[in-house]
Amino acid sequence: MADQNQTTSNTEGGFCPEAEIPSYSTLSPEIKKRIEENRLKAKDIQLERRLQNGSNKTSQVSTSTEQTEQQNTNSSNNTNANNQEEKLRPMKKFQNYVDYDFSKMINTRGGFLLEDQDENSKKRKIREIDPEDPPIDPHHSDTPRCKECNTVEIDYQFHRTFRVDICKACKEKFPEKFSLLTKTEAKEDYLLNDAELKDEELLPHWSKPNPHKSTWNDMMLYLREQEFSFKKWGGAEGLDKEFERRQNEKKKRKDKKFKSKLADLRKRTRTDELEKNRYKEHKHEFGVAVEDPETGISTQT
Structure with a gap:
C-alpha cells in the first residue's frame, strides 16, 4: 500500500522515471478524472474561440463544404469515366491498331506518299505567265523579239534585268554569250572591282536569295555578254x-x-648555332714559332 501511494504521489508531482511509465489502464481513478477535466476545459476554450470568429469560420466552413462537395462530384465523375474507359478498352490484340480517317487527311508531301499520277500532271509543269509580262502581239512592230531567232517568246526576266531580248531556247543554245556569272567569277575572270560590279548603270545584275544560306547576302548574277570589261581593257587581247x-x-x-x-x-639558324657554341670549351692550337732576324723576336700564332 505504501508503494502504491508513493507511485501515485510521484505521478501527481510530475516526476515519473522512464522505466516506470504506467499505461492509462493502470492509472488511479483520480488521475483519470483530472485528465478528463483537462480535456473538457480544452474543448470549452476551443469552442469559445470559434464563437469569437463566428463569421469568418462560417464562411470558411461553407467554402470547405463547397470544396468537399466539388471534390466528391469530381471523384464521382472520374469514377464514371474510368468505368466507361474500362468498358470501351479494346482487346489486347487490337491495342496497337490505329484507325485513320483518310477523308480528313491532307497530303502535305512531307513524307513518303507518292504523287498523284493523273492526266493533268503535264499542265502543272507548264510555266505560269508572269503577271508583269506584257501581252504578246506577234503582228505589232514594237513587240520585242529574240535577237537570235526573232521569236516573240522572249525571257522577260532578262528583258527587265539586263535589257537583252533572248528566248529560252537560244539561252541554252549559246551559253558562251547568255550564261550567268556570279560576282566572284566576274571579278576573277574579267578583272572588275566591287565599285564597278555594284554600279547598275554600268553592269545590270540580277539579285537572288543565296542558295547556300538564307542569312548571307543576296547572290548577284551578271550576263556573260556584257561588254564593259572589253571596253575597260581594250578588247580580249x-x-x-x-x-x-x-x-x-x-x-x-x-x-x-x-x-x-x-x-x-x-x-x-645561324643565331642558334652561335648561341650553342658560345659556352663550349675552346682549345687553341698554336702553329710553328717564327723568329724575326732583325729583332730576334719569335712569334707564334
Whole structure:
C-alpha cells in the first residue's frame, strides 16, 4: 500500500522515471478524472474561440463544404469515366491498331506518299505567265523579239534585268554569250572591282536569295555578254595582257615572300648555332714559332 501511494504521489508531482511509465489502464481513478477535466476545459476554450470568429469560420466552413462537395462530384465523375474507359478498352490484340480517317487527311508531301499520277500532271509543269509580262502581239512592230531567232517568246526576266531580248531556247543554245556569272567569277575572270560590279548603270545584275544560306547576302548574277570589261581593257587581247601582268606580279610577290622567309630562317639558324657554341670549351692550337732576324723576336700564332 505504501508503494502504491508513493507511485501515485510521484505521478501527481510530475516526476515519473522512464522505466516506470504506467499505461492509462493502470492509472488511479483520480488521475483519470483530472485528465478528463483537462480535456473538457480544452474543448470549452476551443469552442469559445470559434464563437469569437463566428463569421469568418462560417464562411470558411461553407467554402470547405463547397470544396468537399466539388471534390466528391469530381471523384464521382472520374469514377464514371474510368468505368466507361474500362468498358470501351479494346482487346489486347487490337491495342496497337490505329484507325485513320483518310477523308480528313491532307497530303502535305512531307513524307513518303507518292504523287498523284493523273492526266493533268503535264499542265502543272507548264510555266505560269508572269503577271508583269506584257501581252504578246506577234503582228505589232514594237513587240520585242529574240535577237537570235526573232521569236516573240522572249525571257522577260532578262528583258527587265539586263535589257537583252533572248528566248529560252537560244539561252541554252549559246551559253558562251547568255550564261550567268556570279560576282566572284566576274571579278576573277574579267578583272572588275566591287565599285564597278555594284554600279547598275554600268553592269545590270540580277539579285537572288543565296542558295547556300538564307542569312548571307543576296547572290548577284551578271550576263556573260556584257561588254564593259572589253571596253575597260581594250578588247580580249588587252584583258589577256592585264591578266598575265597580274599573274606575274602575283608570282613576284610570292617569290619575294618566300625569299624573305628563307633569309629569316637562315638568320635564326645561324643565331642558334652561335648561341650553342658560345659556352663550349675552346682549345687553341698554336702553329710553328717564327723568329724575326732583325729583332730576334719569335712569334707564334
